[in-house]
Amino acid sequence: MSQNLVIRSVVGLFAVIVVGTLGYMYLEGWTFLDGLYMTVITIGSIGYQEVHPLGEWGRVFTIFLIFIGFGVVGYVLITGSRMLIEGEVEKIITRRRSMKAIEKTTGHFVVCGFGRMGAYVCHQFHARGIPFVVIENAPEAQLKIIDQGYHLAPGNATEEEVLISANIKSARGLVSVLNSDAANVYVVLSARELNSDLEIIARAGEESAHKKLLRAGANRVISPYQVGGMRMVMGILKPEVMNFLEVAMDYRDMNIELEEVSITNDSVYCGKSLVETDIRRDLNLIIIAIKKTHGKMVFNPGPSATIEEGDTLIAMGERKSLRILEQKGRKSHV
Secondary structure (H helix, E strand, O other): OHHHHHHHHHHHHHHHHHHHHHHHHHHHOOOHHHHHHHHHHHHOOOOOOOOOOOOHHHHHHHHHHHHHHHHHHHHHHHHHHHHHHHHHHHHHHHHHHHHHHHHHOOOOEEEEOOOHHHHHHHHHHHHOOOOEEEEEOOHHHHHHHHHOOOEEEEOOOOOHHHHHHOOHHHOOEEEEOOOOHHHHHHHHHHHHHHOOOOEEEEEOOOOHHHHHHHHHOOOEEEOHHHHHHHHHHHHHHOHHHHHHHHHHHOOOOOOEEEEEEEOOOOOOOOOOEHHHOOOOOOOOOEEEEEEOOOOOEEEOOOOOOEOOOOOEEEEEEEHHHHHHHHHHHHOOOO
């Protein structure tokens, strides 16, 4: 609808200019430039002196052009104002709806920063159907967030009020990927104070920020440069291993995923060995490792390995089977 109004306005204005220019050329015998200049100052109500003295028919044509020009220019101005007002109103309504939706959201992730890394994190969350809220202060980035249909909590993520507006107290985790290490430290400190159970992962640009972020309360700190360098080394030294990891981690192109599943005391698997479960037999999943409650990681567990309450299974396989494993990891009957 808005696009049609713009096209009509531009075509109408262009048509008036063309008709006015040709009219002066025909009636007064003026050059193209003189006719164009006279048309523009007439419909623009600038009021400069006439280019050349006008004849009788020239004056009549000018009166006609003034009325038509007023109408078209007025239509263009009204259309432009309407689009601006409607656009701003739509933004306000969208933000209010988003904030209301955020108030009702629980068990979500809060993503602080919508740069390249933040945008990728949001894309992955969205692809997996994981609820999340984005905190962003830059107007251009906010428009991108709204356009993609993500929940936006506008403002500076280092301010507690903004974190609270993202419903941080009911969140499951927080991802802080701001460009400044100092800002990430502030975010982690505030978020940990507001929600002690929050799972926090933060970005560190400098090596010195790694320990600071951990002391501030981050559960895990990621250095993009370190991870990127490691992947490059793996890619050149062990290309097939790297290909396997990329296939396993790339959610978009394959139906294979890596997943971690926590075992509760109500789980159907609790107290059983791997061979006694349907994990390999029916779900056709590979258990790469089992993280025990005391922190020990058991890699490539054998068939007799026992699954206990509080264990975390690191599994690989098809998404559908992994979703079933997650359900059975929490419940005794599915």
